[in-house]
Amino acid sequence: MGGVGLAYAAAIGYPIYRYLNSPVEASIQMAAVKDVTLPDADKLPKGSALMFKFGIRPAILIHHQDDSWVSLDAICTHMGCTVAYDPKKDHIHCACHGGTYDAKTGENISGPPPRPLTKYVVAVTPGSVLITRAQHG
Amino acid sequence: MAKTTSYLVERMGLEGVLAAAKEKTVPLHRHSAWYYWGGIALVCFIVQALTGILLMVYYRPGPEAYESVRQITYQIHFGWLIRSAHNWSATIFLLSVFVHMFSVFFMKAYRRPREIGWFSGMLLLLLGLTFGFSGYLLPMDDLAYFATKVGLEMPNAIPLIGPPIANLLRGSLEVGEHTVQRFFALHAVILPMLYLPLLGLHLWLVQKHGNALPPSEETKPESERKTIPFFPNFLVKDFAIWLVTLNAIAICAALFPWQLGPMADPLMPAPEGIHPEWYFMSQFQTLKILGGIFPGMAGEAIGMVLFTLGLVLWFLVPVFDTERPVGKRGRQTTNFGLFVVLVLIVTTIWGYLGVR
Structure with a gap:
């Protein structure tokens, strides 16, 4: 039965x-998806950031003042809000619960986020920027 | 009139109902004002149902959700008023439900034979909060989007079963058009289907058992207790309060129209000062405080355990506090209630001060 x-x-x-x-x-x-090509993103001015979609997730590409390029997942590891780059403080900030991350490494610096933001590999070429998922292991 | 009444009474078999209405009385004492809050919640619910049906005429869940709410708010005649009345009645509804619940709690109106009234009321409150959460996303503006994202992180945190449940609710790995579609089905079909029969049971139990006496009245001899007839004395007062409630909804809706923020964009960062509606502010602030004390997700986990435990204790109060007259357990229960009220008020105010 x-x-x-x-x-x-x-x-x-x-x-x-x-x-x-x-x-x-x-x-x-x-x-x-394994990679995303951003046309003309190589023209991004120093000290600014560009939001884009990596698959279905928001991600951020930052062109730092020292000419280094960093790309990170833009979803806060705490409660899933979209984070923002603060060029004045040169860190990444989440408005929902006040978490902050290092803008170069994605490490969680303060507030409630439990984990760093996932870092992508950036390859800048004339006319585009290629963002690739980092290989682990 | 008399002919019509007798026609209806005979054909619908209302003799028993009329006889009960004539005999029914309501206690009269210095706490009687608290008896009206369930009725206030009911009238707010009726306004929500009516305005919700009107909104459904133009609302289009899915990819056009934001555009349809924009049209309702800015293009359709009086659309802004209908939408505002829907939101304001929801706010006043939850406020009156909370007042009703705490008045029932402190009057100890959950003791035998009213336990099922308490249990059904608690389930109605939880369904009411789910109405609020599911309805909040429907305009798909930026606040709605992030509030839902944060809210769905709660089930997501449950090990193993959490992520598939959150994904099923979202209809995706991210909040989007599928989420709106699902939340609309939940808000406008599933929740009313659950809510209405439960509300029917709750109201029937209230009629069956009548209004409970607070402990201070219970100790008085029967000869010193005062009552008024339910029909028409109490009912007339009830109608008057309903009119006041309708006026309050109309004034709030007209003078403080509900706003529509920018369209949700997953690539836009969460707006500064983002916070939930007042009825979730206490939990929001408590999680924030615990998140600051305990590292990582431990704060959230402890918070979730505390909320669940508190809710279970609150739900089971009729099982614990059964004494008549009030004894040690009764006093402990009252102190627990006062502690809960204090925590809710302090964390809510703290939450609002924090987002300023």
Whole structure:
């Protein structure tokens, strides 16, 4: 009796779960991109930042005053708000709960964020900037 | 009139209802004012249902959500007023529900035979807060977007089952058009389907058991207790309060129209000074305080455990405090209630001072 009930629950529940989960599966595929090319981003002035989408996630490209380029995931590791680059203080700030990150390494400096921002690999070429997911291991 | 009444009474079998209405009385004492807050919540809920139906005529969930709310607010005649009334009635609804809950708590109106009234009321409160959370995203402006992102990080933090639940609610790894579509279905179909029968049960129980006496009245001999007839005396006062509530909603909606922020853009940073609605401010500030004390996600985890524990204790109060007249357990319960009120008020004010 219990087994029949379980079979019915699974037969009804599984298609409903897959139906509701369809866009989630699509977004997982979209999030799996390995690199993004940003046309003309090499012209980004020093001391400024550019927001872009890496797959479906907001990301940030920063051209520092010392001519170094850094790209980081722009979602706060605390509660998921989009972070902002503060050129005056040269750090990354989250307005939701006041967390701050190092603008060069992505390390969490103060406030509640538990982890650093994920860092991407930046390759600047004339006419574009290529952002690549860092290889681990 | 008399003919019509007798026609309806005979055909609908209302003799019992009329007899009960004639016999029904409401206690009269210095705490009687607290009896009206459930009715205030009810009238606010009716306004929300009516304005919600009107908003549904133009609202388009999904990718056009923001544009449709912009049209309602700035192009459709009186659209701004309908939307504002919907939001203000929601605010006053939750305020009156909280006052109603605390008055029931301190009058100890959860003791036998009213336990199920308390349990159903608590479930209605949780559903009411879910109405608020799901409705907040629907305009898809920047505040709505980030409030939902932060809110959905809570289930996301539960190990193993949390992320798939959060993904199912979002309909994606990120808040977007699928989330709006889902939240609209939740807000306008699923929640009302759950809420209305539960509200029916709650109201029936109130009629069945009548208004509870506060402990200070219970100790008086029956001869010293005063009552007024429910029909028409109490009902007339109730209607008067309902009119005051309607006027308050109308004044707030007209003089302080609900704002629509810029369209949500995941690439735009969260706006400075972002904070939740007042009814989530206490939890927001408590998490902020705990986040400052404990490193990493430990603060959030401790906060979530505290909230859950507090809520379970609050829910189970009728099981713990059953004494009549009030004894040691009764006094402990009252002190717990006073502590909860104090924490809610202090953290809410602290939260608002912090975002200024």
